[in-house]
Amino acid sequence: MRTKLTGLLMLFMALVVQVAFAQKTITGTVTDADGVPLPGANIVVEGTANGTQTDFDGNYSIEASEGQVLLFTYIGLKLERRVVGAANVINVQMFEDAQALQEVVVTAQGIKREKQALGYAVSEVGEEQLEQRPEGDIGRVLTGKASGLNITNQSGLSGSGTSIIIRGLSTFSGSNQPLFIVDGVPFASQTNANDDFVDGNNGSSRFLDLDPNNIESVNVLKGLAAATLYGTQGRNGVILITTKNGSAGAKNKKNEVSVTSSVFFNEIASLADYQSQYGNGFDQNFGWFFSNWGPSFDREGTAGWGAQSAIDDNGTLAHPYSTASSATGIPQAFPEFAGARYDWRPYNSVGRFFRTGTVLSNSVNVSGASDDGKTAYNANFGHLDDSGFTPGNNVQRYNIGVGGRAVLSNKITVAGTLNYSRTRFRTPPVAASTGNGAFGSGSSVFGELFFTPRSVDLIGLPFENPLDGSSVYYRQNNSIQHPLWTVKNAQFRQLTNRTFGQISATYAINDNLNLLYRFGLDVYAESNTNSQNKGGRGQSDVALESGILQTWTNLNTINNHDIILSGQYDLSDKVGMTFNAGATSRREVFDRNGVASSGQQVFGVLRHFNFAIQDEIQFSQERNIAGVFGQIDFDYDRMFYLTLAGRNDWVSNLAPDNRSIFYPSASVSFIPTKFIDGLQSQNGINYLKIRAGYGTSANFPTGYPVAATLNLNTQDFQSNGVDVVTNSSNRQLGNPALKPELLQELEFGVEARAWDNRITLDASYYTRKTEDLIVSRPLDPSTGFATTQTNVGEIQSNGIEIDLGVDIFRPADEGGFAWNVNANWTTNESIVKDLGQDTDVIVFSGFSSLGNAAIKDEQLGVIVGTRVQRNDAGNLSVNADGSYIEEQGLFVIGDPNPDWLLNVNNSISFKNFTLSALISYTHGGDIYSRTVSTLLGRGLTTDTEDRLRTFILPGDGPDGNPNNVQLVNSQFYFSNVLFGPDELGIYDASVLRLQEVSLSYSVPSKILDKTPFGSLSFTLSGQNLWFDAINIPDGTNFDPNVAGVGIGNGRGFDFLNGPSSKRYGMSIKASF
Structure with a gap:
């Protein structure tokens, strides 16, 4: 036995020696x-x-x-x-x-992962799709470039707000805008306003502070599985932006200087096709009215002016300023017009009001690295000067930033960015208007412009009373504010100074473990001024006519801390594992402070001491979010991937029992082309991936809704000439049991490449549910409160996203002919499943009688308002005059949610030329448009030119029989379309658009070899050069891409908010 044991031991030792030797x-x-x-x-x-x-x-x-x-x-x-x-x-x-490089993407918390490992959808937009664009707003630059995104402009004014919605609406009580992450840290992107859209002082969306020319890439995390690590902040999707400063050193380039310079022109894109046959008046008779249903500009023929006593044989009439009421003071202020004659002819008033604006953009970027690659830097400077097509509208922005990375030792690496922006925005006021002047406490430059009768010379008529500076215009009672007076005397201005950046340090614990600490700061001071000199006319707010001055500053600060432990291990020769575990804290403080004055004493002096009444503007809000998170990733033989993640948030503005919530997520990715032998072939399927993901999140309310709060006032009462401090209770009763809304999403997808990678496909289907909706409930007045917030209800969303790429032609050699098509298609449906037992409808945007509503079993955000009355048989009711009868109440009259969105980009290149065109199409969705109703109802466009046309409205008359009463053009458009039931103001918002087009030329390197240039390119480009709203009357030329109720949850409304713009020009980019 001992002999056998000794022999085995000697054999084992020999093997050890052999292995050690090998x-x-x-x-x-x-x-x-x-x-x-x-x-x-x-x-x-x-x-x-x-x-x-x-x-x-x-x-x-x-x-x-x-x-x-x-x-x-x-x-x-x-x-x-x-x-x-x-x-x-x-x-x-x-x-x-x-x-x-294309297969590695940045995901949540800055984690880089192979795209094939992801079990959820991520869209990537590179710098070549962002820079040298006519638009300086990164939100608008992203339009059409990724599936799942629905981007709407507040108007075509330069610097106006932009709404970005990813995968539809999930709530009506909180924000649906995505989280912006810039270089790894949160970036405030909200659109601030002291009042709402009614008052016309909405400002810019704060992502306007970013320079698209300084952005390296944009990744869009669409679903909850992708955004779990961001917790409640990522519930609406995440837009990850990596700036060139933030990517310093990623490419280890040698020193390089690149310069981009652009000149673009900015014009109105949606100017109506005004008819030039008839002037102002009504029933074919002349009168200085709002409307344009007066006599013809021809002496004879239909409604010829020859029969008009006010017009002489020379085709002239008394000047409107000579016939104005003496009570207006106009005849006394303009004695030169006494006895003057005025030509009865069409004037191009609206067209001449607008101008061709210029967009000047210049940026310089300097980057480099040390010879050993251990240090790298990037610095940039940018300047934008965007003069809009509307007089008084301008954006100026300066950007400067630096970024760097340094490997201090084999253990420690530090990196950071620091950016400063200064953005100045100004515009005439654009308050909501119905085509009969603005309402609310603001003026509207467009609300008084678009219905200008064709016989009114807006540009030629004086607009300012020389005696007191007040507005004068053509109406006999001077009841319309002259648009040029508004441009000169009313203005909204915004100046924003912003600093944002981050610093991080990474410590390599060993070959497998790294510890990261990152601090992010984003602070901006947004100074706002909304002013109007006294002397305005036709306003619903008396204080506005007396002159107003509102000045306030919005100060927003975000401090963000992250600490992340990451590791990577090979568990076997086929199984790999990575993990990330961390903690984060975010503190956001918002403070608004200012003064609102009214009752101007001396015209033209816009200082608070020159106003009779002053009131404070004050609002403060702060919130702390602390979270811990973890993610673990497994891969088997690089063909099967599993990701498990979770995060727990603690939010400060709810009661202790409800301020903590945990969000789990899981996703899987499977590569059949690696698993199934023979499935992969060069001219067949090159790559196939199947993925699925589940994610959760929550929507916490803003403010402090768990308790009733007091409003403090120092000016309502006085005692012996001394102000008395008073407190009043907020009308909302606090609810300590209020919980956050809960979101769950399940996502499935497939990614494929075929035919030698000529065809690429990325398709996703998702279903999302929002529960415990935060709903404002009315209370009995005897409680002392009007409303309280509670949790009830459910929204169910479903959607499909498809990204398809096809290389139609590939070059046989360098510089050969190439044609590539990339398309994305999106559809989403969000249905309200439950609102509780005692609620039928909740109007959450717009007006209480006309707005967006949540109604059980309807799409979220349907448009409600008055409709044409139906009789017992269900037929439309017509009155004895032949016009529709309006039925008061809240009825579903439209759905603003589009059926689907399609974007197709064609790129053709040959030699050193590249031609690309992005065509966008929105199918379906309704819009309530006062611009269209006004243009038609006032008889201004070519749609109304046939004055002999008559209408018989379908429906039943008062006797119950089919209606047979004929209406002339003016009766139909004025009494029904303009001033009839809200239902008649609804239009299909389907639109086909040439979103972008560009032609670029890159100078060949063989030519540049003898110059100091490393690269040199020239680009001609345009944006929104053509569109066709297919089902909206052609003559109105209306562009339905407008957020008429501001940047929020409202959609499908236009209250003469302003036309869209088209931009075109040239840019040059050079590197040294």
Whole structure:
């Protein structure tokens, strides 16, 4: 027995000696294409779990045997293989892999992952799709470039707000706008306003502070599984922006300077096709009215002016300022017009009011790295001067920023960015208007413009009373405010100074573990001024006519701290694991402080001491969010991936029992082309991925809704001439049991490439549910309160997103003909499933009698208002005059949600020329448009030119029989379309649009070799050059891409908010 044991022991020792003799230590250095050392490169012995990483200087050491294969990998670089031979030193140089770079994406919390590992949808937009664009608003630049996004402009005014919705609306009580993350930290992107859309002082969306020319890439995380690590902040999707400062050192380039300079022109795109046959008046008779149903500009024929006593044989009439009521003071102020004659002819008043604006954009970017690649930097400067097509509208923006990265040792790497922007925005007021002047406490430059009768010379008529500076215009009672007076005397101005950035430090604990700390800061001071001199006319707010001055500052500060432990391990030769665990805290403080004055004493002096009444503007809000999160990723043989993640948030503005919530998520990704032999082929399926993801989140309310709050006032009462401080209770009763809304989403998707990668497909289906909706409930007045918030109800959303790319032609050699098409298609439906037992309808945007509502079993946000009355038989009711009868109440009259969106981009290149065109189509969705109703109801466009046309409205008359009463043009359009039931103001918002077009030329390198330029390109481009709202009357030329109730949850409304713009011009980009 001892002999056998001794023999076995000697055999074991011999094997150990043999193995020890076969293995040896391999050392070496890994560098990139420029010879710069690569820290963090992975080296693995193929077929084993034995691996290591390069150190600070790119050096490595690993145990291997002769004949074994070493695999060298690094994100964005091609895989390198080396067979271990007799040599003990193996140095490796790695080169860029363009395909691999495309397959690595930035996800939540800045984690970089292979795209094939993701179990959820991510859309990527590169810098070539962002820079050198006519638009300086990154939100609008993204239009049409990613599926799932629905982007709406507040108007075509330069600097006006932009709404971005990802995967439809999920709530009506909170924001549906996505979270912006810039270089890894939150970025405030809200649109602030002291009042709402009614008063016309909405400002810019704060992502206007970003310079698109300084953006390296944009990744859009659409679903909850993708955004789990951001907690409640990521519930509406996340837009991850990496600036060129934030990517400093990512490409390890040598020193480079790039300069971009652009000149664009900005014109009105949606000017109506005004008829030039009839002037102002009514029933074919002349009168200085709002409307344009007067006599013809021809002497004879239909409604010829020859029969008009006010018009003489020379086709002239008394000047309107000579016949104005003496009570207006106009005849006394303009004695030169006494006895003057005025030509009866069409004037191009609206067309001449607008101008061709200019957009000047210049940016400089300097980047570089040290020879050893351990330090890198990027610095940029940008300037934008955007003069809109509307007089008095302008945006000026300055951007300056720096970023860098430094490898301090083989353990510590630091990085950071610091950016400053200064944005100045000004515009005439654009309060909501119905085509009969503005309502609310603001003026509207467009509300008094678009219904200008064709016989009124807006540009030629004086607009300011020389005696007191007040507005004068053509109406006999001077009841319309002259648009040019508004431009000169009323203005909304906004000046924003902003600083944002981040600093981070990464500590390599060992080859597998890293610890990251990151601090982010975003602070802006937004100074606002809304003013109007006294002397305005026709306003519903008396205080506005007396002159107003409102000045206030919005100060918003975000402090964000992140600490993340990340690790990477090979559990076996086929199973890999990575994990990230961390904690985050975010503190956001918003403060509004200012003064609102009315009752101007001396015209033209816009200082608060010159106003009789002053009231404070004050609002403060702060919230703290603390969270912990974790994510673990497994992969099996790079064909099957599993991700498990979760986050717990604690939010400060709810009661302790409801302020903590946990969000779990899970996703899987499977690559059949790697699993099934023979499935993959060059001219068949090149790549196939199937994915699924589940995610959760929550919508916490804003403010402090759990308790009743007091409003403090120091000016309502006085005692012996001294102000008395008073407190009044808020009309909303606090609810300590209020909980956040809960969101759950399940997503399935497929990604594929076929036919030698000529065809690419990325398709997703998702279903999302929002529960415990936060609803404002009315209370009995005897409680002392009007409303309280509670949790009830459910919204169910479903949608499909498809991204398709096709290489129709590929170049046979460099510079050959190429034609590529990329399309994305989106559809979404959000249905209200429950609102509780005692609620039928909740109007959450617009007006209480005309707005967006939540109604059970209807799409969220349907338009409610008055409708044409139906009789007992269900037929439309017509009165004895032949016009529709209006039925008061809240009826569903439209659905603003589009059926689907389609964007198709064609890119054709040959030699050094590239032609691209982005065509967008929105199918379905309704809009209530006062612009269209006004143009038609006032008889202004070519749609109303046939004055002999008659109408018989379908429906039943008072006797119950079919209506047979004829209406002339003016009766139909004026009494029904303009001043009839709300239902008649609804139009189909389907629109086909040439969103972008560009032609670029890159100077060949062989020419540049003899110049200081590294690259040089010229680009001609345009934006929104053509559109056709297919089902809206042609003559109105109305563009339905307008957010008429401001940037919020309202949609499908237009209250003469302003036309859209088209931009075209040229840009030059050069690098040195």
